[in-house]
Amino acid sequence: MIVADKKPIEEIIKEIESYNRVLILGCNECVTVCEAGGKKEVGILASALRMYFLNQGKDVKIDEVTLERQCDHEYLEEIRDKVDRYEAIVSLACGVGVQFTAEKYLTMPVYPGVNTCFLGVTEKRGLWTERCQACGKCMLAKTAGICPVSRCAKRLLNGPCGGSTKGKCEISKDIDCAWQLIVDRLNALGKIDDYENIIPLKDWSTDRAGGPRKVAREDVQS
Amino acid sequence: MRLGYPTNIKIIRVPCTGKVDILHILRSFEKGADGVYAVGCLEGECHYNSGNLRARKRIEQAKKILDSIGVGGERVQMRNLSSAEGPRFAQYAVEMDELIRKLGPNPIKLASKKKAA
Amino acid sequence: MNCKTPSKLEKILAAGHFAVTSECGPPRGSNIEHIVHKANLIKDHVDAINITDNQTSVTRLCSLAACIRLKLMGLEPVLQMVTRDRNRIALQSDILGAASFDIFNMLCLSGDHQSFGDCAQGQNVHDLDSMQLLQTVRHMRDEGKFLGGGDIDRPPKMFVGAAANPFADPFEIRVPRLAKKIAAGAEFIQTQCIYNLDKFELWMKMVRDRGLHEKVHILAGLTPLKTAGMAKYMKNRVPGMDVPDEVIKRMAGTPKEKQAEEGIKICIESVQRLKEVEGVKGFHIMAIEWEEKVPEIVENTGLYPRPKVD
Numbered sequence: 001m002i003v004a005d006k007k008p009i010e011e012i013i014k015e016i017e018s019y020n021r022v023l024i025l026g027c028n029e030c031v032t033v034c035e036a037g038g039k040k041e042v043g044i045l046a047s048a049l050r051m052y053f054l055n056q057g058k059d060v061k062i063d064e065v066t067l068e069r070q071c072d073h074e075y076l077e078e079i080r081d082k083v084d085r086y087e088a089i090v091s092l093a094c095g096v097g098v099q100f101t102a103e104k105y106l107t108m109p110v111y112p113g114v115n116t117c118f119l120g121v122t123e124k125r126g127l128w129t130e131r132c133q134a135c136g137k138c139m140l141a142k143t144a145g146i147c148p149v150s151r152c153a154k155r156l157l158n159g160p161c162g163g164s165t166k167g168k169c170e171i172s173k174d175i176d177c178a179w180q181l182i183v184d185r186l187n188a189l190g191k192i193d194d195y196e197n198i199i200p201l202k203d204w205s206t207d208r209a210g211g212p213r214k215v216a217r218e219d220v221q222s
Numbered sequence: 223m224r225l226g227y228p229t230n231i232k233i234i235r236v237p238c239t240g241k242v243d244i245l246h247i248l249r250s251f252e253k254g255a256d257g258v259y260a261v262g263c264l265e266g267e268c269h270y271n272s273g274n275l276r277a278r279k280r281i282e283q284a285k286k287i288l289d290s291i292g293v294g295g296e297r298v299q300m301r302n303l304s305s306a307e308g309p310r311f312a313q314y315a316v317e318m319d320e321l322i323r324k325l326g327p328n329p330i331k332l333a334s335k336k337k338a339a
Numbered sequence: 340m341n342c343k344t345p346s347k348l349e350k351i352l353a354a355g356h357f358a359v360t361s362e363c364g365p366p367r368g369s370n371i372e373h374i375v376h377k378a379n380l381i382k383d384h385v386d387a388i389n390i391t392d393n394q395t396s397v398t399r400l401c402s403l404a405a406c407i408r409l410k411l412m413g414l415e416p417v418l419q420m421v422t423r424d425r426n427r428i429a430l431q432s433d434i435l436g437a438a439s440f441d442i443f444n445m446l447c448l449s450g451d452h453q454s455f456g457d458c459a460q461g462q463n464v465h466d467l468d469s470m471q472l473l474q475t476v477r478h479m480r481d482e483g484k485f486l487g488g489g490d491i492d493r494p495p496k497m498f499v500g501a502a503a504n505p506f507a508d509p510f511e512i513r514v515p516r517l518a519k520k521i522a523a524g525a526e527f528i529q530t531q532c533i534y535n536l537d538k539f540e541l542w543m544k545m546v547r548d549r550g551l552h553e554k555v556h557i558l559a560g561l562t563p564l565k566t567a568g569m570a571k572y573m574k575n576r577v578p579g580m581d582v583p584d585e586v587i588k589r590m591a592g593t594p595k596e597k598q599a600e601e602g603i604k605i606c607i608e609s610v611q612r613l614k615e616v617e618g619v620k621g622f623h624i625m626a627i628e629w630e631e632k633v634p635e636i637v638e639n640t641g642l643y644p645r646p647k648v649d
Contacts (some may be wrong), residue, residue, distance in 0.1 A: 073526065115409055127591060153452050154422075154423070154450075154452060154468070155469055156468040156469075157470075158468050158519060158523075161579075162503075162507045162514075162578075163452070163507065163579045164508045165507065165508055167509075175509070179395055183509050183511070184509075192511075195515055196519050198471075198522060201472075201475075201486070202428070204466065
């Protein structure tokens, strides 16, 4: 899923303090699972903002709506008849949802309420870690199912570097060395000899390098 | 044991302090409470293993939010006791009452009264 | 003697002499006289001088400019190049720039992570890794072609090296990793600083067991310790560094004013012991901001005078 983290409330206040009617718009997908932008977080932020503005002597209307998704037209359409009641939207969806909301409602200022962080997993409640950088050309088949692009600090395709120490990355003792994990798993799979295959220069044109990306699937288009 | 404690405290029963959410705390302040405290079982003795520890973390989180919006995090507190400690329950209530009196009324309550007037 | 490049370092190794290299870090500014001064301190005692490429990710005068300066002094530079800061366009371009000044040696590295340096908020590139940079240089030299397939007018004649750290983890792939670098095109290896000689010798045995010592020239890396504090710092703070407790004890047990001398002594003893290790073809002496000590180490280990080749 897309993992996001809450923005400091002070930052959100700064963005919206000139408005009198604000909609806090949550998303029921990834940001709900990572507890950054679901219905509950919408409630918390809205309550805090209401109290803040009240305490400042300002009469600001703060409403709450949480959509099934903000990355699909049909769900974003659900607020079309209400949107005129507001001067601004704070979207607690990932950057995708913030942008899609902004695209759909051209004259409505839309502000991000979370920092979109990465594609990752829930290791345990309250701990999410990165697994994928969407490079567009998956090479997990060659690296024992562990991604050096997203999990090696130098995205070395032929690692580990000389800084790998006791299974940890040179940049932090809290980060696993991706190549230690790859070697361990190659061993577990009985495929350690594969380690010596040199992974060739990567075609990064499907990554960020190639510009904004698109997946067009004619077979499913209507 | 018929112990007295301040009458201005409204008790909301929950099956476990683990049930207490940040949102419950924030809404209480929005609705005019001057202070909120959660009283859980002794740490390490939660009937549901870790409900009271979770409550403590949420209280901490609520403190941060209240600080950042100018209401004051001190108005939220976590306390622990065992079910056999009636006197301590009363003592916590007295302490909380004193603390909140020192802090004065919830500024949100004053602001909304001003707005209504 | 069969050499693929005009590199003096290659010729010395091919002739079967122990090679001696050292390295200098470029200055934090544009005053290139610092490098000239450092190079003059060591030029008669080493065969080639590595110029580091923004080592520890601290911004410095560029390695290429400093190498050109050494070349103009009539010295033999080894251009260090990290993949952290440049994409494949810039890497190839800089290789050609070096070749245009007849710089004949290169060391291909991935580079320390930028979080260690003075631009921790910067982006890193790593379009290629060190292994792929080796392949790139060899491709440009041996095929005379760019990565994109076009012909290179006057291809670079680089003697190509890589680093090896026998002490990093996981230890079990340290020799396979060397094999991989050789397969990618490495012709010489400069190792991480060696303080744990037992472990290094074990690694060399594993290298010999696979016959890799005959496919690549291994130069043992050494850094003389200045103080007991430096030894402890290396052990605890520098990733992938193995400083055994005996070395720390020996340094710490020496009075402060004599620790530098003791550090040089340890370095000299290490060279003498490593000269006996089959497969060690030379020494890379990295006297960090202590270049003036290199001649003493070289002279006291029977490595002076340096052989002449043409």
